Amino acid sequence: MSITYHQPSRTFYLEGKDISYVFFINHAGYAEHLYLGEKIPHDLLLFTRAAGPGAACATVPGRDDQGKVPLCSYHEFSPELAFFGTGDFREPAVQATMPAGDRLTELLYDGHEILPEKPPIPGMPSLSGGATLVLHLRDRVNGFGADLYYTVYDDCNVIARHAVYHNGGRETVTLRRAYSFSMGMPGHAYEALTLFGTWAGERQIDRTPLHHGVFSIDSKRTSSSALLNPFLALLSPHTTEETGEVWGFSLVYSSSYVLKTDVAPNGSTVVTGGINDFDFAWQLEAGADFATPETVIAYSNRGLGGMSRAYHDAFREHLISQKYVKTPRPLLINNWEATYFKFTCQKLKDIADAVVGTGIDTLVLDDGWFGVRDSDRSGLGDWTPNTDKLEGGLSTIIDYVHEKGLKFGLWFEPEMVNEDSDLFRAHPDYAIGVPDRGRCYSRHQFVLDLTRPEVRDEIVRSVNDILHTYPIEYVKWDYNRNVTESFSFGRDPQRQAEFAHRYALGLYDICERIVRANPDVFFEGCASGGGRFDPAMLYYFPQIWTSDNSDAEDRTFIQWGTSLVYPLSSMSCHVSVCPNHQTGRTTSYATRADIAHLGATGYELDTSAWTEEEKEMVRAQTADYRAMQDLVLEGDLFRVGNISDNAFAFVLVAKDKSRARMVCYRRMGRPSNEIIRLKMAGLDPTKQYYVKELGLILGGRTLHNVGIVPKFPKGDFSTAVYTFEEK
């Protein structure tokens, strides 16, 4: 990785593992984007600019060059940070209302620094390390400024960007929009790929050609949400899994966000985004800074697969806790689908007894252990063990589980409160709401106002009390509704539109004080399934419950889509009972295990009903998982085929290409003579591999070109697994 400044041409060359990012400061003082793509030499790229000014070009302010080639406004160029009010009519990244009421800025080059390491973004999660360029931009009239941060890495093909805005004037200004970045792209022939979804159907793939004007995805939920993941990719035409150019934009942010493209009639495209400016206004006092969330920009010329591997490497090496990211994960039994709220201590003991010796090593006690909590109508906020239900308290079950040689995990939903709870009765104003208005109920609960320090202190105290009192090795941190009535009791009316971002900062604060302050407890994230699966949450939680839908067939879509951005090891995936509780579908145990083993695996069903035969089968499944878990934790992922096809495969390959595993999946059974051939991917073409299931040694190049003809068991929703060992 390196960052070089070529003074004569005022060009910056940033280099990551295999990528270059190039921009320069033009004669008007604007930072002008030139290139993001495969690594190239330090050639001068000014020839790539538009041949001349557009017909209706506005000049830079105050410069009418009267017949000579005018100094054009930013509108004519590819911006590094588009701003508003001075001739650029495309989507700006920033807009502020100045003390006099004007809303324009002209952000000109004002120096730069090159740092060996990126400093953390105050109060927000972000990627670690990496050489960093800080580009200082200033408005010479009003003193408003922006520092643009660019970080490159020598081990992955991403560049991390964010902006810090600065009020250099003498009075408060109102930030109306404060995005993290802009980036100009050559041409307009892109497809946008986004991940949409819903509860039990998260991160499905949408692809659509960009049209002229603005294309936008966002969240207004004070959470990243299941509806649209905070991620956008732009694809060159005809991009496939392994061919074509892809530029990915992933926000390390867990609140209301926006990502946009703006295609101008001159054929250029601007990408921008960050904190959603809908319902946003921030009072920025004189001398104050405003830091924005990081955007991780990935580039691949190896299709979507290349982009995914860039993100997986970046998140594993620089985002997820290094203590856990590559260590074997707890292989757990979770009691939720076995009992829901209706468990007894004896039932939990029976569930624990049944898993002893099967390879399952952790029992997670889900919702219902605290306060008065026999349904979702009461108890949230009261984090004291329900001694009746637990027959004596938490120690009874924890000691029992430990005696059995298992670890113990516990469910929390720290951000929430039920109306029927001691916490709400004592502090109704702790729940988000607008005075004299009713609150929306969702799952019969309200969201606590994390923008208030006293509310955060109460959450941290009550959760940490439990974690410090009992020997708990694992926590599942849930979040089961979104914010409505965004308003904070007692906050200045001028500052109410700061709410959504302040909630994110509050969430990060309690995560620091609970998750990071208990480093020996393994934390899993959750949000009604995968409703808050984003990089900011991955910074705190090495794995996240991917979806409440544990049906293997539906999970192929969910896990395929999720894997576009997020590493397999971050996806929590469980084997559950059939008929499946969410879909009513029946799939074989083998299929359920093969799909659940494509992530951080576990089981979620009533094990006390297991026969000896089932226990034996689970023992074999967990042994198989443990033997290949390094591929899940550290390997490269190749998706073979298309998720909308009848058959496709997930391929996991060791970084040194010595081992691989191909999990082939067929949705619908067909008459026996249907021949499906799936081409293997990711091997070293020059190496020989022993394919255990075929009993053959075959060349990597052969496997790539000829492929595998999977022998699926008869029936629908079947898997066939192949393993490859270098010979």
Ligand code: GLA
């Ligand atoms: C959410 C989670 C589930 C379970 C329940 C408990 O729906 O996604 O896994 O923990 O809450 O109420």
